[in-house]
Amino acid sequence: MQPTDAVRILGIDPGLQSTGFGVIDKRGSKLSYVASGCIRTNEREALPQRLGVVFDSIREVIAKYAPHEAAIEEVFLNKNPWSTLLLGQARGAAIAAMTTAGLPVAEYGTMQIKKSVVGQGRATKDQVSHMVVRLLTLGGVPQSDAADALACAICHAHTSGLLSASTDGLDRRRAGRVVARTSFRRMQP
Amino acid sequence: MQPTDAVRILGIDPGLQSTGFGVIDKRGSKLSYVASGCIRTNEREALPQRLGVVFDSIREVIAKYAPHEAAIEEVFLNKNPWSTLLLGQARGAAIAAMTTAGLPVAEYGTMQIKKSVVGQGRATKDQVSHMVVRLLTLGGVPQSDAADALACAICHAHTSGLLSASTDGLDRRRAGRVVARTSFRRMQP
Numbered sequence: 001m002q003p004t005d006a007v008r009i010l011g012i013d014p015g016l017q018s019t020g021f022g023v024i025d026k027r028g029s030k031l032s033y034v035a036s037g038c039i040r041t042n043e044r045e046a047l048p049q050r051l052g053v054v055f056d057s058i059r060e061v062i063a064k065y066a067p068h069e070a071a072i073e074e075v076f077l078n079k080n081p082w083s084t085l086l087l088g089q090a091r092g093a094a095i096a097a098m099t100t101a102g103l104p105v106a107e108y109g110t111m112q113i114k115k116s117v118v119g120q121g122r123a124t125k126d127q128v129s130h131m132v133v134r135l136l137t138l139g140g141v142p143q144s145d146a147a148d149a150l151a152c153a154i155c156h157a158h159t160s161g162l163l164s165a166s167t168d169g170l171d172r173r174r175a176g177r178v179v180a181r182t183s184f185r186r187m188q189p
Numbered sequence: 190m191q192p193t194d195a196v197r198i199l200g201i202d203p204g205l206q207s208t209g210f211g212v213i214d215k216r217g218s219k220l221s222y223v224a225s226g227c228i229r230t231n232e233r234e235a236l237p238q239r240l241g242v243v244f245d246s247i248r249e250v251i252a253k254y255a256p257h258e259a260a261i262e263e264v265f266l267n268k269n270p271w272s273t274l275l276l277g278q279a280r281g282a283a284i285a286a287m288t289t290a291g292l293p294v295a296e297y298g299t300m301q302i303k304k305s306v307v308g309q310g311r312a313t314k315d316q317v318s319h320m321v322v323r324l325l326t327l328g329g330v331p332q333s334d335a336a337d338a339l340a341c342a343i344c345h346a347h348t349s350g351l352l353s354a355s356t357d358g359l360d361r362r363r364a365g366r367v368v369a370r371t372s373f374r375r376m377q378p
Contacts, residue, residue, distance in 0.1 A: 047296065051288060082279065089278065095240045095282065096240050096285050099237045099244070138274070
């Protein structure tokens with residue numbers, strides 16, 4: 001199903017209650033929809049378990065759709081610091097799931113995504129999902145978190161110089177703050 | 190090396206720059222030191238990569254020492270919300286590493302750990318590491334993050350009713366907000 005010359009991108013909109021995901025293919029300048037959805041966790045479960053669900057579910061999405069690259073939305077600071085902390089933990093679990101699966105992960109700010117998808121950084125949520133539907137010629141509007149994840153994937157596709165186009169092992173692009181899969185580890189026992 | 194009737198506990202003091210770990214064995218009421226150390230990430234690397242290092246390194250510790258249960262310190266809210274967000278993401282990656290390795294993970298607040306190790310919740314860092322050295326009869330004072338991780342493991346050991354003592358699949362203890370390894374997953378494609 002995956003065209004051999006296409007770059008498959010996984011977009012993630014992280015959250016503890018609900019994490020949106022969206023998968024698209026980029027072939028030249030043409031984008032096409034592959035899949036999207038929402039990973040929900042049970043509020044009545046304890047935090048470690050919910051983080052495990054986020055991690056495992058993203059791993060399932062990666063196993064099923066085999067993306068080449070990943071993009072994740074940067075989180076904004078919530079007025080409630082506890083909410084920021086919960087969102088941060090969900091985002092950490094999501095990023096770990098992608099990085100340790102060997103995917104290069106790029107981060108994009110909300111305004112950057114809106115500018116890339118709609119053309120202006122202060123676009124409304126409706127404008128974003130409208131353009132996601134148009135750019136991917138979808139038959140209907142996806143769920144909010146899934147639409148945001150697709151928008152993040154589109155932003156990555158639009159960002160010049162996809163990772164897989166790089167010809168050396170350096171791979172770090174300041175633009176999208178993209179990192180390679182080289183591992184760095186120092187443990188002091 | 191691991192006594193068959195001992196419960197092996199992994200304690201984690203999470204952080205993006207430095208994550209402390211400590212492994213102890215509990216045999217009846219007797220505690221013994223197994224290992225401790227510190228996982229450091231490179232500040233010059235991008236966040237996704239650093240989170241990958243935290244995750245992979247904790248998985249290495251688990252593979253090497255095969256703990257039965259895990260305990261992690263709750264994070265306090267930093268005055269700087271960006272620091273809180275970074276710490277939250279490191280904690281999320283650390284918890285995901287333990288939960289998805291099948292370890293039940295308990296969370297303990299700083300005051301709860303101090304009370305359990307020193308006897309009073311407002312103990313200083315020095316008092317905590319002094320008691321860690323005494324309780325585990327160590328030959329020297331461990332590095333700060335490693336000492337905090339050992340203190341967290343000791344707190345878990347002291348907390349009545351270790352997880353593995355439970356006889357059913359329920360396993361949820363409100364005391365330490367401990368969760369079992371049952372998985373909950375709902376995805377909406």
